[in-house]
Amino acid sequence: MPQAPHDAAAFDFGKLSNDMYQQWEQAMTAWWDQVLESPEVLRASGQNLSVMARARRKYEEGMDQGLHQLHLPTREDLTRVARIATLLEERLLQVEDTLLQVKDQLDGMERATLQARVEAAETRLELRERLAELQARIDRLEGRGASVEAAPAEDGGKPAARKRGAPGKEA
């Protein structure tokens, strides 16, 4: 036997109410979208903001006047003092910037100076080695000259032909 459409078992009140809630939420979302995209609403809210800002300014001016008459520091006075402190800090930071830049430059100069000193020391070492080589060569040449001078007396005056070729090799 087919079930009647209005059978109590088929009717789910919870599901129905949930569906209704979902529809309400979707409808509300769509409505808000429509409202917030509307030029009239946007223009009105923009004007409202302007009015609020003006009202706020007027209120603050009124407060400041009241405090001024009571010989109390106004918000504007405090802001001015804080602004001066901020500007002072900014000046100090600018000095710090400059000092850091100078330090960078000095570091760079120090590095360059160190590099130059290292290079100069290396050059001096090279020159010293070269000088030592030359000195050794001169010494050898002098020693050879002495031996050449002494040789004729020892081996009957024959030149040392074998030894003469050696300096070219040393050079």
Added chain:
Amino acid sequence: MTPLPPDPLALLRPLVAGIGGLDQADRVRRGASLLETLPRPPVGLTPHQVIHRQNKLVVRFYAPDPARATGRPVVVVPSMINRAYIVDLEPDRSLVGALAAAGHPTYLVDWGEPGPEDAHDDVGHVLLTLLRRSIDRVRRHARGASGGPLPPVHLLGYCQGGTLSAMYAALRPQDVAGLVALNAPVRFSQGGRFASFVAPGHFDVEQAISPDALVPVEVMKVAFKLLDPMGNWTKHLAIEQASHDPKALARTLARERWLEENVPMPGTFAREFIRAAYQEDRLLEGSWTVRGQAVDLRRITCPLLVAACARDFISPKEACLPLAQATGSADVTTEVLETGHIGVVVGGFGPKVFFPMLDRWFRRVDGAWVATSAKAGAGAGGQDARGDL
């Protein structure tokens, strides 16, 4: 965890249980009551060190994990209208914590809360004084005592912070090695509902915002609530649902701090930003001048990651993605993330998807830099491969 406060209407709950609309309304009521009474969890807990202060601004340093330490410093620049701890809401889901743990020396620019004495700060002051000096101090801190040239940094700008980071990278490209623009609007005509709120026909910026005062937090809160009016209803449902699990409730309340704790904006800055960006859409045109210097995005030549969120109604992806085509960078990556404006750094999406993505991107860019530097024979001294230091 603070115990939940007693609910005086708890006896009536069985009567409405299961009856869709009434049940939901009761849950919203309970959620609202919990939101009103429960203390907010502490935030900004990742260990850090303050390396620089100027006026209200503080630069925080999150030391990298020494075992994985690599690469250049990453400077996170949040929006000026949010508290900086939005990138450090929960210790296990913190953006700055994740970057440091991945080995990146991470720095956070905490703009602080401006006072009335800062009302005259303009965009030029924010970019070329506050941010420039912060980045300079970060570069000095990253260089250490060893001396040598200052290393350029990676900038990671979030929301308005991303827009400011892109502007900074255009004004001072020599300071920036890589730019990540996360949910950073640049085509403001596509800026969604907020662009409609402040459109020239609806909003007289000269009348509504005084250059001598701050834009009150209350005004900004209303504007943000109107971006998603039904969100104010559904969030109470989420709080009520989370109230059954202390950990989930703590997470939901931490997220609530993101939404409810705004920072006032200096009037002069707000006027200039709304007029030049939202009303005249000058950034992509290149006609926005800061202290006499045009902000030309084509001057950005460093690697660029543009990340936008598919479900972002604060900075819609249509407003963010055009940055990818606007710069002179040859290395541009674009990512559209399947999450919302807040969900990208709050909640599970960040640790699972976004933070590892950032780590990979930074490592790739740093790797390319090391390779280029080595080729140029400048790597050992930490000099920049582009030779513009």
